[in-house]
Amino acid sequence: DIQMTQSPSSLSASVGDSITITCRASQSISSFVNWYQQKPGKAPKLLIYAASSLQSGVPSGFSGRGSGTNFTLTISSLRPEDSATYYCQQSFTTPYTFGRGTKVEIK
Amino acid sequence: QVQLEQSGAEVKKPGASVKISCKASSDTSLIYGIMWVRQAPGQGLEWMGWISNDNGYTNYAQKLQGRVTMTTDTSTRTAYMELRSLRSDDTAVYYCARRWFGDVVGANCFDIWGQGTLVTVSS
Numbered sequence: 001d002i003q004m005t006q007s008p009s010s011l012s013a014s015v016g017d018s019i020t021i022t023c024r025a026s027q028s029i030s031s032f033v034n035w036y037q038q039k040p041g042k043a044p045k046l047l048i049y050a051a052s053s054l055q056s057g058v059p060s061g062f063s064g065r066g067s068g069t070n071f072t073l074t075i076s077s078l079r080p081e082d083s084a085t086y087y088c089q090q091s092f093t094t095p096y097t098f099g100r101g102t103k104v105e106i107k
Numbered sequence: 108q109v110q111l112e113q114s115g116a117e118v119k120k121p122g123a124s125v126k127i128s129c130k131a132s133s134d135t136s137l138i139y140g141i142m143w144v145r146q147a148p149g150q151g152l153e154w155m156g157w158i159s160n161d162n163g164y165t166n167y168a169q170k171l172q173g174r175v176t177m178t179t180d181t182s183t184r185t186a187y188m189e190l191r192s193l194r195s196d197d198t199a200v201y202y203c204a205r206r207w208f209g210d211v212v213g214a215n216c217f218d219i220w221g222q223g224t225l226v227t228v229s230s
Contacts, residue, residue, distance in 0.1 A: 101151045
């Protein structure tokens with residue numbers, strides 16, 4: 001199985017800050033990475049697919065980059081409503097494994 | 108707005124089975140397949156498997172092989188996930204999600220999610 005190592009596991013930042021979350025795949029997965037946002041008690045929400053494509057309706061402050069084994073999700077100007085847990089997922093081959101999540105807290 | 112509506116919460120005893128439904132609001136919602144994911148209390152997301160809608164092909168997580176069955180009923184636009192021989196560590200929220208190929212070549216993602224179904228396994 002492909003392992004997705006996500007870091008950090010949590011972070012705290014202020015409104016307006018830029019933050020970056022990293023996912024590293026245990027083998028090359030081209031651009032088959034998706035990023036999801038999950039708020040407490042809610043289903044995950046697709047933010048980014050194919051490593052860098054912004055899902056319709058997602059604010060432009062979210063961006064994704066990477067290919068091969070290294071991927072990042074950046075929130076360019078943190079807003080209070082961005083407080084959530086973020087997960088990467090590889091969709092290159094089954095099982096479509098997830099990273100362990102990054103909990104983002106707003107100071 | 109395409110939606111996936113899941114069945115309600117379940118409480119089961121160890122050794123029992125549970126079958127969760129995931130009903131799509133439109134005919135095209137199941138077209139590329141459905142993924143099932145679960146989330147134990149306070150934990151991350153665990154991929155359980157997926158089912159293709161056009162030929163019924165399934166692919167299950169190794170650890171669930173033999174206990175899980177995923178099916179679809181195209182006449183009612185409903186996907187099902189059955190988990191048997193339940194254990195306490197199967198207690199989780201179970202999600203279905205629609206497979207989608209995005210607007211770019213090579214995309215493979217899951218864009219619409221059900222609201223989740225809590226399954227509690229307890230004696």
